[in-house]
Amino acid sequence: MSDASRNTTEIKDAGSFDALIVGGGGAGIMAALFAARGGARVALVERAERLGGCLLVANGQMSAAGTRLQREQGIADSADLHFEDVMRISRGTADPALVRLAVENAATTFDWLCDQGFTVEPGHPVLGNSHEPYSRPRYYWSRERGHAVLACLEPLLAQQVGRGAISLWCETGIDALRFDAAGRVSGALGRDAQGVRLGWSAPRVVLATGGYSANAALYEKISGVPQHCAMAYPHAQGIGHEIAVQAGGHLRGIENLFTNFGFPLERLDVPSRPVARVVTDPALRAPCEIYVNAAGARFVREDDASVDSREQALLRQPGHRYWIVFDQAMLEQAEPILSGWSREAIAAQFAKGHPSFHKAASLADLARVAGIDAQGLRASIAAYNAGVESGEDALGRRHLPAPIAQAPFYAIRQQGCTISSAAGLAVDIDLQVLREDGSAIEGLHAIGEILGAGQTMGKAACGGMMITPALTFGRLLGERIARERRA
Ligand SMILES: Cc1cc2nc3c(=O)[nH]c(=O)nc-3n(C[C@H](O)[C@H](O)[C@H](O)COP(=O)(O)OP(=O)(O)OC[C@H]3O[C@@H](n4cnc5c(N)ncnc54)[C@H](O)[C@@H]3O)c2cc1C
Incomplete structure (x- = not known):
């Protein structure tokens, strides 16, 4: 890349769309997919070389109540019970409105994923034991972990790209929003791998850029403690948080900073990778130490x-x-x-x-x-x-x-360490980004881990309550974008 192209301030028009989705992890892919399938024209912009985000590294453990798989196995469960469990496990620290939105729509997301070929480990769903167990078996994952979820989404996305409903940019990072004369969000600006400055126009911008756990400086600034663990997805840099805060949004939920029960780290100059996993669950190994x-x-x-x-x-x-x-x-x-x-x-x-x-x-x-x-x-x-x-x-x-x-x-x-970002953008149940006075920033939405792990899990680890809400909120927002486009 020449310095001339890197430094250029000229903005190349990347086109006009019904929605611009920033970030191609689970949340962003679902939003793009459901908006496009419903008739909207979508731009999906991803900073990394390839789509997937955390799904490329995650265990892919999901939770959903009232699913087809549960019914087939005679497991009586409901969104109400799932809600009660999350609020019990989080001791009331999770956000009730977002948890409700997530659990009431989780089964539809999960059943849809199974329709796309997602298969779970034999014997699933389970109660789970790596986190506080649920009261009903509603916890599922595949042997191929997060990759299995992505494998269901990629062909569908390729179809929509193929028919021109989704325009896809990879290796392209969004770094600022655009506003119209009335101050309403009207698109975003970014830069591709060649350093070309690009501008997208869209009445809706969806920030699905994930967390900030891979940005040690930002993590420490927000959390007040160092990022000890180097297991986060590398593009979880918190850029979406900064973009939204510049536009008047604000972060909430840092009181829900949480830690797992720890790893021995490879090095003491952190962040560092774990060198091993100690068995501390007394059900697996009674402790002598x-x-x-x-x-x-x-x-x-x-x-x-x-x-x-x-x-x-x-x-x-x-x-x-x-x-x-x-x-x-x-x-x-x-x-x-x-x-x-x-x-x-x-x-x-x-x-x-x-x-x-x-x-x-x-x-x-x-x-x-x-x-x-x-x-x-x-x-x-x-x-x-x-x-x-x-x-x-x-x-x-x-x-x-x-x-x-x-x-x-x-x-x-x-x-003790964490791989997720506790704090995140404040949104309402329409997933619109909120100012500190509680008013919505028109045209700006956020979904997925950018909302903060503390919203759907509280100050605890609730099994599957990151990936399932990310996919579900993406689906719900995509469907809404399509509905509004049709209207
Ligand atoms: C090791 C690990 C294991 C996990 N295991 C589980 C689990 O078993 N169950 C569970 O529920 N949760 C788990 N999680 C958490 C869960 O995977 C994530 O919270 C969830 O997948 C986040 O989805 P997302 O789409 O919001 O964000 P991401 O998957 O992080 O996607 C965000 C995307 O945005 C892109 N991006 C970032 N900035 C920009 C920008 N400026 N412009 C354009 N693109 C940008 C990123 O490259 C990325 O592709 C795990 C996380 C990790 C790291």
Whole structure:
């Protein structure tokens, strides 16, 4: 690309459309698809080389109540029960209006996806156990994860592109909105891979640009904590958030910042990738170890069956960080604590001097090398060992197989982190972006993760409550754009 073309301020007309959809992840593809199938002319602009967004990396776990698959299996379920579960799991922190909109329309989205060839793992739907379980089996995914969802959407999209109903730009980033003389949104400006400045005209602009989790600086600015985990989709840069805020929109929901129960990270200069997954679910592996924070204090009953209780306890710890502490007897006798690793591979990891894996001959040395308060650690282990002896644990833990007593001692540093963006654009139930005074910015909509994970999941992880709402809100808005076009 020449500097001349990169710096040009001349705007090339990219055309006029009924709607401009910014971002080709699950939400944007669904909006474009349903608008085009209903008769609208749509521009779909994607910053990455290819469409898919998070679907290219996500587990693809969805939740929907009242689906055909559930009926076929005799599972009685309803949107009301799904709503109650999300509000229970999130302890009332999710946005009731958006959760209602999502769950009341989820089954139609899911059944439609199955009509397009989506198939689920044998035995699905399930209650789910990696997050707080639902009260009914309504949680589904495919062996091919997010790719399976995308595989259903791509041929349909190609059809609409083929018949000229969708004009598609890839490797093209939108960076500003356009407004008409009355101040109404009238399109957007962007730049393609060659640096050409492009301008689209459309009475509706739909921001479906995903989250900001891959933008460490913005993540820290919004969240007040560093982005520890490098697992986000790389184009989740928060550009759509900035575009909307410049137009008068505002962010909400940062109080719903949430963390998972942690990973040992590859490096301590974050964001970094996890090096392994520790099995902390007591239903899969009863814990022999104790968990301590930087002060060396235990902060949670390690055998608490509720994943949400453990995650909420971690949210209250400095740096959302803890250490799993155990001794030589546990390394030798307990089931391996790292998922998919042999005992020998775990022992070798400690021998390497990895920044998340510490080994020492004494508890004092372990505390020093791991960065835990030595006095606190000593006191916690003494109290825990006394509890093992008496059968009465101070935190009420029931699984007390053995004291932590046999040197050498070990600590795995676990970093709580999140791959989604908690905060997002405030919208109404028509998915119109709102100003702080509650008025809608005419012509500007937002769907998907740009609304913030905290809206549909609250301060918790609710199974499938990101992808399903993203697809559903895309469908609903696309249908509405088509309806209005026909009217
Ligand atoms: C590793 C991982 C696992 C996950 N697993 C699950 C799960 O199992 N279940 C679940 O419910 N959720 C899960 N999620 C979250 C879920 O995948 C996302 O919240 C959801 O898919 C977001 O969809 P979206 O369309 O809103 O955004 P995205 O999928 O992020 O799509 C946004 C698109 O916009 C493009 N874009 C960004 N900026 C611009 C711009 N300025 N101009 C043009 N294009 C732009 C991006 O390149 C991207 O393609 C997971 C997320 C990750 C990262």
